[in-house]
Amino acid sequence: MSNTYSQGDVASHNKADSLWIVVDGDVYDLTKFQDDHPGGKKILQRVAGKDASKQFWKYHNEGILKKYKKQLQIGSLDTKPKPAAEPTPVAVPQKDTKKPEPKAVPQAASDSGDSEALEPFGAQIPFADPGWYQSYHSPYFNETHAALRAEVREWVETAIEPNVTEWDEKKLVPAEIYKEMGSRGYLAGLLGMHYQKDYTQNVIKSVPPEKWDLFHEMLLTDELSRSASGGFVWNVIGGFGIGCPPLVKFGKKPLVDRILPGILNGDKRICLAITEPDAGSDVANLTCEAKLSEDGKHYIVNGEKKWITNGIWCDYFTTAVRTGGPGMNGVSLLLIERDFGGVSTRRMDCQGVWSSGTTYITFEDVKVPVENLLGKENQGFRCIMTNFNHERIGIIIQCLRFSRVCYEESVRYANKRRTFGKKLMEHPVIRLKLAHMARQIEASYNWLENLIYQCQKMGETEAMLRLGGPIAGLKAQATVTFEFCAREASQIFGGLSYSRGGQGGKVERLYRDVRAYAIPGGSEEIMLDLSIRQSMRVAKAVGMKL
Ligand code: HEM
Numbered sequence: 001m002s003n004t005y006s007q008g009d010v011a012s013h014n015k016a017d018s019l020w021i022v023v024d025g026d027v028y029d030l031t032k033f034q035d036d037h038p039g040g041k042k043i044l045q046r047v048a049g050k051d052a053s054k055q056f057w058k059y060h061n062e063g064i065l066k067k068y069k070k071q072l073q074i075g076s077l078d079t080k081p082k083p084a085a086e087p088t089p090v091a092v093p094q095k096d097t098k099k100p101e102p103k104a105v106p107q108a109a110s111d112s113g114d115s116e117a118l119e120p121f122g123a124q125i126p127f128a129d130p131g132w133y134q135s136y137h138s139p140y141f142n143e144t145h146a147a148l149r150a151e152v153r154e155w156v157e158t159a160i161e162p163n164v165t166e167w168d169e170k171k172l173v174p175a176e177i178y179k180e181m182g183s184r185g186y187l188a189g190l191l192g193m194h195y196q197k198d199y200t201q202n203v204i205k206s207v208p209p210e211k212w213d214l215f216h217e218m219l220l221t222d223e224l225s226r227s228a229s230g231g232f233v234w235n236v237i238g239g240f241g242i243g244c245p246p247l248v249k250f251g252k253k254p255l256v257d258r259i260l261p262g263i264l265n266g267d268k269r270i271c272l273a274i275t276e277p278d279a280g281s282d283v284a285n286l287t288c289e290a291k292l293s294e295d296g297k298h299y300i301v302n303g304e305k306k307w308i309t310n311g312i313w314c315d316y317f318t319t320a321v322r323t324g325g326p327g328m329n330g331v332s333l334l335l336i337e338r339d340f341g342g343v344s345t346r347r348m349d350c351q352g353v354w355s356s357g358t359t360y361i362t363f364e365d366v367k368v369p370v371e372n373l374l375g376k377e378n379q380g381f382r383c384i385m386t387n388f389n390h391e392r393i394g395i396i397i398q399c400l401r402f403s404r405v406c407y408e409e410s411v412r413y414a415n416k417r418r419t420f421g422k423k424l425m426e427h428p429v430i431r432l433k434l435a436h437m438a439r440q441i442e443a444s445y446n447w448l449e450n451l452i453y454q455c456q457k458m459g460e461t462e463a464m465l466r467l468g469g470p471i472a473g474l475k476a477q478a479t480v481t482f483e484f485c486a487r488e489a490s491q492i493f494g495g496l497s498y499s500r501g502g503q504g505g506k507v508e509r510l511y512r513d514v515r516a517y518a519i520p521g522g523s524e525e526i527m528l529d530l531s532i533r534q535s536m537r538v539a540k541a542v543g544m545k546l
Helices: 007-011 053-059 062-072 143-170 175-183 214-227 230-250 253-264 380-414 428-457 460-497 505-518 524-541
Strands: 018-023 026-029 073-077 270-273 289-292 298-309 316-322 331-337 343-347 358-369
Touching (some): 062 073, 062 143, 143 214, 143 230, 143 505, 214 230, 214 428, 230 270, 230 316, 253 331, 270 298, 289 316, 298 316, 298 331, 316 380, 331 358, 380 428, 460 505, 460 524
Antiparallel strands (some): 018 026, 026 073, 289 298, 316 331
């Protein structure tokens, strides 16, 4: 924005028919906008021609300026200091290099034993970001992680976060955003395994595929979750992150070769269809049936699935079906394609995650070729089990970042809102709330880092057995933490987090999203029980002495 104005120029636009204001040294023309201003036009007219920074920041947060700047800013004051030259960001990817240069990227810290602290990143509000953002030493993160962090944060702050309220209300995220998840190469790295470079031409700008590890995946999900919308995160990684891994791990090569590239590029969508109207956490009792045709070439599928994330938009459904007798040994996994016919999907109205597309599905005489069986017949339960750790870790990462968002929003607000003559931050009762939020977030997050590291080091079967218990325990810990933080943040924001949108909008939305995390992927009750049961079972097998 190259136009510059003097204070006098602005002062002459002090009427309703030409209404300019200054915010932080930038000049805004609100003449046309005043009629649409949700806070009313009179309040704007009272500051017409003046510097209204103080009033602006009292009533709005940063997202508003990001959203409206392009439309309303006409220039800056001639007295506005020129921005200091930006410090070189840590390992920000070279914009004009088509392929990342592998040699420039050091080994993962965890592989090299190098724990050099990285440059500080982000707002430096204590506990609002993980410790390694504040130059804490970490054995897990290196420059490739820092570069990815900068890349994703930039995208989320400019293209995602300012729009999530609108998307949530519309219950839709624009299709081009999902497509961009593919073109940025993110989808191919979100499968809980090595980067799927053989199935996509897209590469992530800041991390070469061979350097990709589970900490990259973790921080990608973490940074996407700074959008402060479970609906957005589930829209872009919810169905994919749990529906696609079984295809990659257990699908027959011709099937994978045919459909995986379109999925990873963001052209086609996939989800996981397990839960039924009558079978949630009790997966072994599902009833959706798949009968082999007489010629043995097809399964005929009939049944219903409920609460299926992304279902309304999906082309492919990784579906748990009953091919055998009762219980877990009669369950198989089938990749059902919408094009087969007989698949109907309808949106469900839910308490939270509005833009995620929660779906009710019916399968009526769907003819599925036997080539679409994932894994072996009647051994689908094992495939489902191997999926759970990845699903739950995704939930944990999101919950902990959402908890941080609730905490960060609270800290920012507590530093500007004044009651009884002082800032909220100066009231010990508010600091106590923040302290209880921070201690739970940090304890949970540090356990998470440790478990991600174990997942990286252990083989899949070992991880499934040995980490199933702790991951279940941490899933419950993360959802309880999220619920606590959403509640406490809401108490700090008061009425502003009771109404939708505006300054308390993130907290209000996240509060609504809490149950979508505490129930699916294994409810808190099931998780806590499993955490002990599974851990005891494994310990007994390896010689626990009681
Ligand atoms: C660039 C200029 C401005 C823009 C783009 C803008 C935009 C908005 C928007 C979108 C809202 C809805 C609530 C939200 O989403 O946060 C809002 C509410 C409001 N605005 Fe503004 N505004 C501007 C300037 C101002 C100024 C200068 C004042 C005060 C002098 C003001 C006072 C208010 C008030 C009181 C509300 C209602 C807050 C509430 O519901 O708690 N706005 N504004």
